[in-house]
Amino acid sequence: MHDPFEESLRDLLKASPSGRERDDDACLGRVLKTANRQVGAGDLFSLLGRWIQALMIALNNGSAHVAPVRRSASARKADKAD
Secondary structure (H helix, E strand, C coil): CHHHHHHHHHHHHHHHCCCCCCHHHHHHHHHHHHHHHHHHHHHHHHHHHHHHCCCCCCHHHHHHCCCCCCCHHHHHHHHHCC
């Protein structure tokens, strides 16, 4: 299975810094920093999606309590008879 995220991290790890000898620690640091940033963004969007879902459920459950109550015609006739 092709994973573009993993592919981009492999490319970053293989890329050598321009003009100087490859430093494995710096290269690994760049890869981990990029991975952490991308995973953090995914978690943030997931949290936002769950928050919106919870808000929609709350609005759906509370909407019945906000609807105006209308009396039926037969109930009005019964009140006038008294």
